[in-house]
Amino acid sequence: MDMLIEKIKSEGVVLSPSVLKVDSFLNHQIDPKLMHEVGRDFADRFSNSGITKILTIESSGIAPAVMAGLHLNVPVVFARKRKSLTLVNDLITSTVYSFTKEETSEISVSKKYLSEKDNVLIIDDFLANGQAALGLADIAEKAGSSIAGIGIVIEKGFLKGGQQLREKGFRVESLAIIDSLENGMISFEKTSENVEELLR
């Protein structure tokens, strides 16, 4: 997705060979117009999949998920990272290890909002080691929902998450795939879209 890749190139900050900071448009400050286009792209990719619900995780997944929900005209459910006092009964839970935060958290979704009738699109901001996506898939499976696919804004293609999810049979659609962050440089995987551009 050109608009996203341009934004990553111009505003992404490489903190280490594994950490890319995109706080200016995705993880802290949010660019609503870019998110609107991100949502449209997810909706286009899954337009024939019969999606009934989008599942994401607080907080950075919410903006792209809600925009995809707007275009697909389906509700969005966000998993919470800890229980709140007004949300205690009938939870479906899973655990997620965050390599960034170096901690395990329990994530949960109310049983009311996911069922065996749902065909779920999982959306998240980043795919690195795949832990969040696996936790969300685990919740959808526990609810008896089918999983149409996983939509990712930025995939770190040099980590194992994407490969692992695809080997499990999930359809993973990443709008930008980063090949490497070595030497402070962001290089992107050559997608068919990029290659076309290169051939022009």
Add this chain to the structure above:
Amino acid sequence: MDMLIEKIKSEGVVLSPSVLKVDSFLNHQIDPKLMHEVGRDFADRFSNSGITKILTIESSGIAPAVMAGLHLNVPVVFARKRKSLTLVNDLITSTVYSFTKEETSEISVSKKYLSEKDNVLIIDDFLANGQAALGLADIAEKAGSSIAGIGIVIEKGFLKGGQQLREKGFRVESLAIIDSLENGMISFEKTSENVEELLR
């Protein structure tokens, strides 16, 4: 806002005389089309205010804030409730007490995304005792930003937050104001819009 009030009437659950659960469209599951209209309403109310940035707080403020940002064509910044490893330097912080969760949390925004050049619209899902809005206003003031107003999806008019914020001189625009949750009933404040409807 009629669409919102109808949604609260049909799906809101009164848990106690002070707690209204709207998990089916705002706090856990999100209705993207409703949020799109909520965002449009905020944008209409503040269209002449010269807003440069929207400030909200994770997680439930994000969806209405991003939709308002889409309509006003300005970036959204969400305050984080605790520090993350990739966001540690140059923070503006404040503290917020949550009556629902019975805990105090530190909220923070990177100095990079709020400055004295900004004219901020604060947006949040609920206004009860006003603690979150006051914390966000405190952060905007510490950044030297001016505050154009506070946009709230649902205000609990029977609690002190709204009155306190208005007495401090803030322009508070709430899309739905609840007068009472006594006896399991949701009653709304008569806004000029409601009264017009009643007079028809």
